Amino acid sequence: MTSKHTQKTEQQYSQPLAQKALSFETVLALLPWIPAGPVLDLGTGAGQWATALADYGFEVTAVDADPEKIAVLNSREPHIHWLAADIRSEIWSQSRYAALLCLNLFPFLPKSEHLTQLKRIKSALRPGGLLIFSGFSDQDPGANLNMASSQTGEPMPTGTLSLEELRQIFAGWEPWLEYVGPLADDHPPHGAHQHGVVQVIYKKPETALAAIDWQKLPELGAGLGWRHALAELLEQESVADFIEIMSDDFLDPQWDRFLLALSQRYTVIPHGVELSVGSLGGADLAYLEQIARIVARCNSPWWSDHLCYTQTSRYKTWSLNPLPCTEEAHDWVVKNAKQAMQVVGKPLLLENPAYYWRPELPNQFSDVEFLSRVAQNADCGILLDVANLFGNAHNLGIDPYAFIEALPGERVIQIHLAGGRLHQNLLFDTHDQAVHSETWKLLEHTLKHCGIKAISLERDDHYEDLQALVNEVALARQLMGVRS
Ligand SMILES: [Fe+2]
Ligand SMILES: [Fe+2]
Numbered sequence: 001m002t003s004k005h006t007q008k009t010e011q012q013y014s015q016p017l018a019q020k021a022l023s024f025e026t027v028l029a030l031l032p033w034i035p036a037g038p039v040l041d042l043g044t045g046a047g048q049w050a051t052a053l054a055d056y057g058f059e060v061t062a063v064d065a066d067p068e069k070i071a072v073l074n075s076r077e078p079h080i081h082w083l084a085a086d087i088r089s090e091i092w093s094q095s096r097y098a099a100l101l102c103l104n105l106f107p108f109l110p111k112s113e114h115l116t117q118l119k120r121i122k123s124a125l126r127p128g129g130l131l132i133f134s135g136f137s138d139q140d141p142g143a144n145l146n147m148a149s150s151q152t153g154e155p156m157p158t159g160t161l162s163l164e165e166l167r168q169i170f171a172g173w174e175p176w177l178e179y180v181g182p183l184a185d186d187h188p189p190h191g192a193h194q195h196g197v198v199q200v201i202y203k204k205p206e207t208a209l210a211a212i213d214w215q216k217l218p219e220l221g222a223g224l225g226w227r228h229a230l231a232e233l234l235e236q237e238s239v240a241d242f243i244e245i246m247s248d249d250f251l252d253p254q255w256d257r258f259l260l261a262l263s264q265r266y267t268v269i270p271h272g273v274e275l276s277v278g279s280l281g282g283a284d285l286a287y288l289e290q291i292a293r294i295v296a297r298c299n300s301p302w303w304s305d306h307l308c309y310t311q312t313s314r315y316k317t318w319s320l321n322p323l324p325c326t327e328e329a330h331d332w333v334v335k336n337a338k339q340a341m342q343v344v345g346k347p348l349l350l351e352n353p354a355y356y357w358r359p360e361l362p363n364q365f366s367d368v369e370f371l372s373r374v375a376q377n378a379d380c381g382i383l384l385d386v387a388n389l390f391g392n393a394h395n396l397g398i399d400p401y402a403f404i405e406a407l408p409g410e411r412v413i414q415i416h417l418a419g420g421r422l423h424q425n426l427l428f429d430t431h432d433q434a435v436h437s438e439t440w441k442l443l444e445h446t447l448k449h450c451g452i453k454a455i456s457l458e459r460d461d462h463y464e465d466l467q468a469l470v471n472e473v474a475l476a477r478q479l480m481g482v483r484s
Contacts, residue, residue, distance in 0.1 A: 021183045022103070022134055022199045024048070030099075030176075030201065031056050032256035035128045035296035036263060037098030042087050042121075043105030047073045047080075050101075054080045057260040058099075063087055088117065092124045099130045104197070106135040107142075111159035118169050128206045128296060128345070131170070135161040137180055139196025163198050170202045177201035212347050212379060214410050218301050220267055220454035222477035229463045237265065239470055241477065244456045247272040247303070251290045259297050268298035269414070269454070271383075274316075275305035277336045277350065278323040281313055288343040295346050302413065304349040304383045305340075307333065307371055320353040324361040325370035330377070337378035349413055350374065351383040354391045354420075354429035367398060368406040375411045382407065384450070385416035386442040387435065387458075391427040404446050412450035415443060417476060418458040432461035435472055440479075447479060455480060 020026075027049060041050040041062040050062035050073075060080045064070050067084035074082040085091045087105065100121055106114060125131060136142070138160045163180050179199040186192045221241030224230065233239055243262060247270035250259060262268055274287060295303050308320040323329045333350075341348050352371060365373065375382050384407070386400075393400040417440075419433030435457075446452065455476040459469055 021179055021181065021197060022132070022177070022201075024052070026177075027101070027132060028052065030130065030132070031058075032253035032297070033293060034058070034099040034130055035126075036260075036299035037126055037129070038096060039099045040092060040097045040101070040124065042100065042102040043108070044073070044082075045069075045103075047077065047082075049103065050080055050082075051077055053099075053101075057257055057264070061092075063091055088113065092120070094123050095126050097125050097129055099132065100125055101132045103132070103134045104136070104195075106159060106161060107140075109159055114159055114161065114165075115169070118166075122169065122204075125204045127204055129204045130176075131173070131200065131202045131204070133166070133202075134183075134197055134199040137161065137163075137196040137198040139180075139182075141194070141196070161198050163200070166198065166200050166202075170200070173202040173204055175200065175202055206345050209341055209345055209347075212381075214347075214381060214413065215451065217347070217381075217413060217453050218267070220269070220301075222473045222480060223266075223269070223454060223456040224469070224473055225271070225456060225458045225460075226262070227460065230459070230466075230469075233466055233470070234266075240266070240473055242267040242269060242454060242456070244269045244271050244458075245294075245298075247291055247294055248274050250294055251287075253293070256293075256297060259294065263298040263300075267301065269300055269456070270294050270298065270303045271351075272303070272305045273320060274310055275336075275340060276309050276311040277305060277307065277333050277340065278309035278321075278329060279311050279313075279336065280332055283336045283340050283343075284311075285343065288340055291340075292344045295344050300346060302347040302349055302381065303344060304351055304414065306353045307350040307374065308353045322353070322355045322358055323370070324359040325363040325365040325367060326361060327364055330365075330370065330373055333374050334378040337374065337380050341378075341380065347381055347413075348378075349381040349383040351385050351416065352388055352392075354385070354388040354395075356395060356426055356428075358396065366406075367392075368403045372406065372408050372411075375408060380411075381413040382411050383414045383416060384412050384446060385418070385429075386446060387416060387418040387420060387439050388429055390436060390439045390442055391420055391429055394427040400442055401445060404442065404449055407450060409450040412446065412452060414454040414456065415446060415452055415476075416456060416458055417443060417472065430461070431458045434468060440475075443476070444479060447482075452480065 038059040039053050044050050044062035044064045050060050054060040062080055063083045063085055065086050070082045070084040083091055163178060183195045183197040185195055223242035223244055224240040225244045243266040245268055306320050310317055337348055389400045392398045417435050418431040419435050421428050421430045457473055
C-alpha cells in the first residue's frame with residue numbers, strides 16, 4: 001500500500017517502501033516524520049536502532065530482556081535509557097511515545113499473548129505517533145515449530161502474525177508501509193537464511209483540533225527570528241525567550257535534525273509566506289503537510305502566515321499581494337484557513353502584510369474589518385505586524401491607532417517588530433533597520449488593547465550592531481512585563 005508519505009519518501013530515496021522489507025535506511029528516512037516526543041524501542045537487541053534514533057536527537061528508551069546485553073549497551077551509550085525488562089512488565093507509560101519500534105520481538109512471545117501486548121503498544125503511542133513493527137508470518141520456516149533460540153538454546157514460541165490481524169487491531173491508523181514477504185538474516189549458528197515476515201508502519205490518528213481557547217495559549221515573551229547571521233547570538237539563551245523560524249526555509253527534511261535540536265532549547269514558532277490563504281481553489285496540500293511536519297517536530301503552540309495571496313492558479317508571484325476586502329475574498333480565506341488548521345493540527349495566526357498597492361475593486365470592508373471577520377469566522381488568531389501597520393499608515397493613509405482599537409483584542413496573539421526603509425516616499429518592509437520610534441508607540445498602544453502572548457523581532461540584514469538588536473528584544477520584553 002502506498003501512502004502520501006511513502007510517495008514523498010520514494011521521491012527522495014527512489015525506493016518504494018511498500019515493496020521491500022524494512023531496513024535501517026527505511027527507518028532513517030522516517031525520522032523527520034516522527035513528531036516531538038520520546039521514542040521506545042522494544043526488544044532492542046544489539047541496540048543499533050536505538051543508537052541511531054538517539055544520535056539523531058531523540059530521547060530514547062530501549063528495552064531488552066537480557067540484563068548482560070543491556071549492561072554492555074549502557075556502558076557504551078549512556079545517554080540512552082536502557083532497561084533490562086520483559087516487555088510484558090509495566091515498563092511503559094500510556095499515550096506517551098512519539099514512535100515505538102518493535103522489530104522481530106513477537107516470535108519470542110507465545111501466540112496467546114500477542115493480542116494483549118499489541119493492545120498495550122497501541123495505547124502507548126501518543127496521537128500522531130508512529131508504530132514501526134515487524135513480526136514473523138506463517139511463511140517463516142520456523143513457524144509454529146518449537147525451535148530452540150539460537151542464543152540461549154531455550155525453546156522459542158515462534159508465534160506468527162498475519163497482516164489481517166494487524167489491520168484489525170490498528171483499524172483507523174494511517175498505513176505508511178505494509179509488507180509481507182521474505183527477510184534476509186545472517187547470524188550464528190544458521191549463517192545466511194531467510195525469514196517470512198509481516199511488517200507495518202502505522203500512524204496513530206491525530207486528535208482533532210478542538211475549539212481553541214486563545215487565552216490558554218502559552219505566554220512566550222520576547223523572541224527573535226532565526227537567521228544564519230544570528231545563530232551564534234542565539235546560542236546565548238538569555239537573548240530571546242522563543243525563536244521564530246521562516247518555515248519555507250525548512251521544508252526539506254534535511255533540516256529536521258536542526259529543528260529537533262533547536263526546539264529542545266527554545267519554543268519554536270514557524271512563520272511562512274507561501275500558504276496563500278487568499279488563493280481561489282484551495283490550499284496546496286503537499287505544502288500543508290510539510291508545515292504540519294515542522295509544527296509536529298517542534299511541538300509549536302501555533303504557526304503563522306499572511307492574510308494575502310502569493311499564488312494564482314498558474315503562477316507563484318513571489319510577493320505578498322493584498323486581497324480585496326470583499327465577501328468573496330473573505331469566504332475563500334475562511335475556507336482555506338480552516339482547511340490549513342485541520343491539516344496542520346495547531347492554531348494559525350494570520351499577519352497583516354505590508355502593502356504598496358491595493359486591488360482596484362470596490363471594498364465592502366475596511367482592512368481591519370476584513371482581518372477581524374476572517375479571524376472570527378475561520379477561528380484563527382492574528383499576528384499584528386506593527387511595523388507593517390506603520391508602513392501601511394504611511395503608504396496608504398490608514399489610521400493605525402483606529403486599526404488597533406478595532407481589532408478583536410483576545411485574538412491578537414503575537415506581534416512583529418521590524419524596521420523598514422523609506423524610498424521615493426514609500427516605506428518598505430525591509431527588516432534591516434532599527435525599529436522606528438512610531439512603531440514602538442504602536443506596540444505600546446497594542447499592548448493596552450490586546451492579549452499579546454509573544455513579540456518577535458524580524459531582522460533580515462544589517463547585523464553590524466547586534467547589541468542594538470538584543471536591546472530591542474529586551475525592550476519588547478520589558479514592555480510586555482510592564483503591561484502585566
Ligand atoms: Fe511575516
Ligand atoms: Fe512581519
